[in-house]
Amino acid sequence: MIRFIDVHKSYRVEGKDIPALEPFSLEIADGEVFGIIGHSGAGKSTLIRLINLLERPSGGRILIGNTEMTALHDDALREARQGIGMIFQHFNLLSSQTVVENIAFPMRLAGNKDAKAIRARVDELLQRVGLTAHANKYPSQLSGGQKQRVGIARALANRPSILLCDEATSALDPQTTASVLELLAEINRELKLTIVLITHEMDVVRRVCDRVAVLDAGRIVEHGTVADVFLHPQHATTRRFVNEALPEEAAGEHLPYENVPGRILRLSFRGEATWSPTLGRVTRETGVDFNILAGRIDRIKDLPYGQLTLAMQGDNVDTALRSLREAGIEVEELAR
Numbered sequence: 001m002i003r004f005i006d007v008h009k010s011y012r013v014e015g016k017d018i019p020a021l022e023p024f025s026l027e028i029a030d031g032e033v034f035g036i037i038g039h040s041g042a043g044k045s046t047l048i049r050l051i052n053l054l055e056r057p058s059g060g061r062i063l064i065g066n067t068e069m070t071a072l073h074d075d076a077l078r079e080a081r082q083g084i085g086m087i088f089q090h091f092n093l094l095s096s097q098t099v100v101e102n103i104a105f106p107m108r109l110a111g112n113k114d115a116k117a118i119r120a121r122v123d124e125l126l127q128r129v130g131l132t133a134h135a136n137k138y139p140s141q142l143s144g145g146q147k148q149r150v151g152i153a154r155a156l157a158n159r160p161s162i163l164l165c166d167e168a169t170s171a172l173d174p175q176t177t178a179s180v181l182e183l184l185a186e187i188n189r190e191l192k193l194t195i196v197l198i199t200h201e202m203d204v205v206r207r208v209c210d211r212v213a214v215l216d217a218g219r220i221v222e223h224g225t226v227a228d229v230f231l232h233p234q235h236a237t238t239r240r241f242v243n244e245a246l247p248e249e250a251a252g253e254h255l256p257y258e259n260v261p262g263r264i265l266r267l268s269f270r271g272e273a274t275w276s277p278t279l280g281r282v283t284r285e286t287g288v289d290f291n292i293l294a295g296r297i298d299r300i301k302d303l304p305y306g307q308l309t310l311a312m313q314g315d316n317v318d319t320a321l322r323s324l325r326e327a328g329i330e331v332e333e334l335a336r
């Protein structure tokens with residue numbers, strides 16, 4: 001578990017303390033993929049760099065497991081950092097070194113002198129990230145997606161339990177982004193390591209994260225499971241991010257309802273409820289009529305979900321809504 005306890009951070013600029021992160025406490029569980037989303041300048045890089053103490057907090061404590069990171073210095077800190085891998089937006093590879101040498105680098109840095117063992121580990125990592133055929137190339141001979149795969153292999157070299165991803169897909173096209181996110185999800189599943197990623201794209205959060213925190217001007221304004229935050233965003237900033245990831249019409253938020261007869265409802269289905277014919281059953285049983293105004297079916301990580309905006313009419317609408325809720329469908333009334 002990564003724990004931030006009453007942490008805050010200011011930068012000293014020209015003799016003045018400029019706050020970058022307001023005091024916050026946060027827990028990130030072992031084995032989860034945790035996303036931090038925010039606009040430029042919100043404090044994402046600062047927050048993620050606090051975890052491995054690339055930035056020291058101005059106050060508060062940061063713990064990883066039972067180790068208080070904020071109490072460590074020098075050798076102890078260097079050792080603790082070996083348990084934390086990091087990948088970057090611009091990859092940060094050594095341009096004069098081959099793929100193999102780049103991946104071997106952190107093992108050498110950690111004092112490993114067994115060339116055979118290092119090479120065996122590099123080969124294993126090359127296979128994991130799908131770059132075996134590119135082992136002897138230099139970074140300039142690789143595509144952006146391949147460079148990030150080298151970054152991932154290098155970050156995994158010393159078998160960390162935490163992987164930090166600093167805008168790892170921001171420089172990649174959508175298709176390459178999807179394949180790198182799929183690789184991160186696979187690593188999380190198979191190696192059970194904790195992944196903390198920062199991004200300004202809700203779609204990245206939707207594809208791989210279990211939970212998310214929304215940062216706005218140095219404050220965590222909302223956090224929770226991705227499904228909760230995605231389907232019921234509370235804060236204006238979160239709503240903007242969600243709407244960027246979805247065509248707004250699909251959520252049915254701003255349709256001209258005035259001329260539509262009936263009560264305007266938004267139904268959200270999660271998991272198994274997405275596939276079961278509950279709406280048909282309930283409307284048959286209660287004799288209500290409905291008219292679909294907007295809708296979508298998608299996935300949040302591995303969870304299928306659907307949202308339908310509809311107008312419902314009839315004498316038994318309240319009974320129908322009760323039955324839908326009992327069947328695990330969330331019902332919001334948008335207008336009546």
Ligand SMILES: Nc1ncnc2c1ncn2[C@@H]1O[C@H](COP(=O)(O)OP(=O)(O)OP(=O)(O)O)[C@@H](O)[C@H]1O
Nearest residue numbers: 011012013020038039040041042043044045046047
């Ligand atoms: N080394 C520094 N010295 C002074 N101020 C800094 C420093 N690093 C960051 N800041 C300031 O702290 C605030 C948060 O910056 P941070 O880089 O953490 O945001 P971010 O959300 O990662 O933004 P971006 O997506 O643009 O990288 C900003 O106002 C920034 O100008």
